[in-house]
Amino acid sequence: MKRTKRWLLATLIVGAGLGGLTIGKGTGHAATTDPQTFISTLKSPVTSVANKYKLYPSVMMAQAALESAWGTSTLTTTANNYFGIKGSYNGQSVTMQTAEYDSNGQLYYTDANFRKYPSAKASMTDNATLLRGGTSYNPALYSGTWRENAATYSDAANALTNTYATSPTYGSSLISIIKTYGLNTLLDGSASSSASSSSSSSSESSTTAKPEPTYASAKYYGGASGQTARLNSKYTSYRLYNHVKGTRANITKTAWKKVPAGQSVQVYLDMRGVKTTAAGNKTTWYRIRFSNSASAKKYWLYGKALTLPTVKYSKGTAKVKVNNALSGYYYNHVYNSPYLAKSMGKLKALTAKSYTADNQAIRTQDGVKTTWYRIKVGDKKYWIAANEAAASPQYDYVTYANASGTKKLSAKYSKYHLYNHVKKTHFNQQTFDWPKGVKKGTKVTVNYKGVKTTYGTTWYRFKFSGDKTNYWVDSRALA
Template identity: 70%
Template structure:
């Protein structure tokens, strides 16, 4: 982005004599009949653009006034060019006479093309882009104007001296304009003398990596959200990409390699984001997207207990989460390192992906817990074997019934096994109906499935609780 000698441009374009250039430039705001009209007309685009790029609206307004002679320069009136930007904008430009300096420091006049903008907002955006992105040789040359770096609009204005303009009084001229015309009110500050303005508050994000190839699909609401080059509002200059630029449609598979939990800098509300790509290759372009733009495999978690035997001869891994879950998973070690005969599991997950169900167990290894897949005989729960047969009729509670517990399954045969208390009114001799019989071969014990009179719930109990 090329610019003319900013300190001289506006006054040259409105025909001020050379001998009065500097004086007129520094006092040009007094020459206009209605500065407040200028501020009122530009308030909306200035605040919209400056806030988007995390700059001070007051400084941008002062620059626009100073650079354009309060909007009276020929370049501004004919091309909406408030900052003297050379070149063309979407192929549009105007040719005007401008002042330049040769290698010996001598002033001369020449014709140059300047950008012609469709409106003031486009000009403000060009200026904001320059301040945020800097130059090819120094992207941070204007970082002193960024609200996260400049505590006050005065700091931001002074940061333009020697960078944006070489004139030693440039920053001071902007500050004078801001103070004289109350432009600092655009920054939502209660101060009128350059005190600390509202500082930009960015959201923060905590990032989590992912192992292997993990996937999700675009949801039916994906188009309600946007693709970003970073998690939204966690830094300045974040750009959006339209869905039309990628191969997007409901149900399209995307590949994920990172998850982020974002915390709002203002409300402290949390949201989840994912880094996605539209091809399996890890070299493919990556984007960040809000979690509601994606759908993940369904996972049903069940608390329980079981002894799980691990096949340490396989080459797989164990993880901190179920693979392809919304948490994304990171491999924590190889199955070959799990050398104990059995591990205790306290949670089971049944995942359904593309119509295929797989079971996972969370096992305790030392003091930590990890997830391991039960498919391909990588891990298998160690349950007692039971043979079942039909049963009917009634039985009575024995004198020793309360030494045993009621269960939802034969004990140690299912992961989600739960023990229940005996119903109110249970005592020796109470009749119950039985509807199924089980025999545990390892313990050589018999079990019955029963119901209490007037209840619908089935319970399993050791046969010794009955007579």
């Protein structure tokens, strides 16, 4: 389920003035510049749906107001779509231009299909289903909005930040609307905590209102199935949680004795979360299972409780031949790295015979090393495994032999370059300038020889007098 990303509406909502009123006939939507009329028109469907799905009506009403600009958006007036949800509803949709952001964060506009609902209640129900059902990669993504997990409407509203919307002020915008129009008192009834009551009720009491709790934010990254790690020797120093600790209210713990845990026990990872506190400190968490079954119970665990595969990266360049006849995938990261990789497509979709690689990675997991290359496909970069014969770097073939003796730099030595390997034979190829002070006739000590059989060229590895560094050079640079 997809929905549009709205970025600029928040500043238009709270301060909306009273003005003209337009109520759609026969369609059930409320398009108005009068917030009170919008609220009274939608009170019945909002409370009915929110209570059925055990959500806060005040938060649903505030979301509807924020996302639809109090029902005045074209999407709402033409399609009863109060939450910007894309796709079709019972085969019904409308096409509209929408602003999107590409992978580089650049704004662009495109046409998209949005769901068309027969009534406002149908739109409310669809959004409630989303909040209760989450996404395919994380069914509990919006569980912080559920009444059983959110002690107050403020908790539920804040749980939508960095989940439902990427704006860091999304939750506070909803809370501001709720307080301004007393939605918790009007809609939530006994479900609303006194700690979250409106300012008017606070003024009636001499007791200072309990401040709203502050939670850390978390950004989540889904991963492909089958990625693993092991519990390390310190795992019992940490706890298992149903959410990333400190990111919402009523987070529960699970005792280690209730799961098949133990040092070096393998666990399966399907999501990474990066938590950021109010002070700006970041920690990494993983969502784990104790079996590879998709139905296995999932827990969140601090990354320091896990022994994760290690990855060593090297910059370089190589032409990589891709075997697109295989049934594998290419990824946004090295598969089973601490980042967790997400599949970006099948190998058979890579139709070119070769691609340029700019990064090599050696992953070590349980003592086994595997090689990966980052290749450029169009303007994107992806990781592909070499050990699965999916990616084969194209290097020149060289036969090597021991060599000894001294040689002198030839008159044409400066036309050639010095390398750390025979040219075009290794990924981490480096080129060096000739040291200062060398000239024609400078003596060097040769210690190895290489012949590129395909081209019939000879290379020597040598050292300058008094220098421990080995260089490779084309034999034509030496007399």
